[in-house]
Amino acid sequence: QVQLVESGGGVVQPGRSLRLSCAASGFTFSSSSIQWVRQAPGKGLEWVAVISYDGSNKYYADSVKGRFTISRDNSKNTVYVQMDSLRAEDTAVYYCARGWSFLDYWGQGTLVTVSS
Amino acid sequence: EIVMTQSPATLSVSPGERATLSCRASQSVNSNLAWFQQKPGQAPRLLIYGASTRATGIPARFSGSASGTEFTLTISSLQSEDFAVYYCQQYNNWPRTFGQGTKVEIK
Numbered sequence: 337q338v339q340l341v342e343s344g345g346g347v348v349q350p351g352r353s354l355r356l357s358c359a360a361s362g363f364t365f366s367s368s369s370i371q372w373v374r375q376a377p378g379k380g381l382e383w384v385a386v387i388s389y390d391g392s393n394k395y396y397a398d399s400v401k402g403r404f405t406i407s408r409d410n411s412k413n414t415v416y417v418q419m420d421s422l423r424a425e426d427t428a429v430y431y432c433a434r435g436w437s438f439l440d441y442w443g444q445g446t447l448v449t450v451s452s
Numbered sequence: 453e454i455v456m457t458q459s460p461a462t463l464s465v466s467p468g469e470r471a472t473l474s475c476r477a478s479q480s481v482n483s484n485l486a487w488f489q490q491k492p493g494q495a496p497r498l499l500i501y502g503a504s505t506r507a508t509g510i511p512a513r514f515s516g517s518a519s520g521t522e523f524t525l526t527i528s529s530l531q532s533e534d535f536a537v538y539y540c541q542q543y544n545n546w547p548r549t550f551g552q553g554t555k556v557e558i559k
Contacts, residue, residue: 371548373496380539380550380551380552380553381488381496381539381550381553382550383547383548383549383550386546386548395546395547396547397547398453398547431495431496437484437501437543438501438502438543439486439488439498440498440501441498442495442496442497443495444494444495445495
């Protein structure tokens, strides 16, 4: 069955960096685009970034552009998001999900807390 | 950026009743509109894509429709497991954008 598992979350100080991973299984990963969506505590969903199946196309939300970098390793069935210059407002549960258009499968999320 | 506006923010409905949720796009998104359901502590679940196509395994009581930039999610007869927050999302343009959500609560 399709499975997406996020990892790498934790508590980090403002200005520091963190890298999240999204490990996929149960489908042809190298043919699938992956997106990241986040949800601040008690708030709604916010789209963050996308990477195409081959890594050739990437888009970012304005709120993270220049600070976050999405990448993938198809040999490891894993997508990464490198988060630099973290801010308090980046505190959220980060979900990865499959799809270039609609998102049909989601992971359970990993919590990132940016706090001094 | 396309702004998605959902209404109402909260909908109080009795079990067995019909629920109608609305989502408006600030510009055309064609039929590139999805609906998600989210329960506390869980990831969102895809309900509808293409404005009106049910995702795999979604019960027939969930239906979606569109008229221009106005989209509607209808739950024909609410079951206890349907009380949750519902989000619409456009996937016509980058950046993708979500509505702010509609909470469906028990009346």
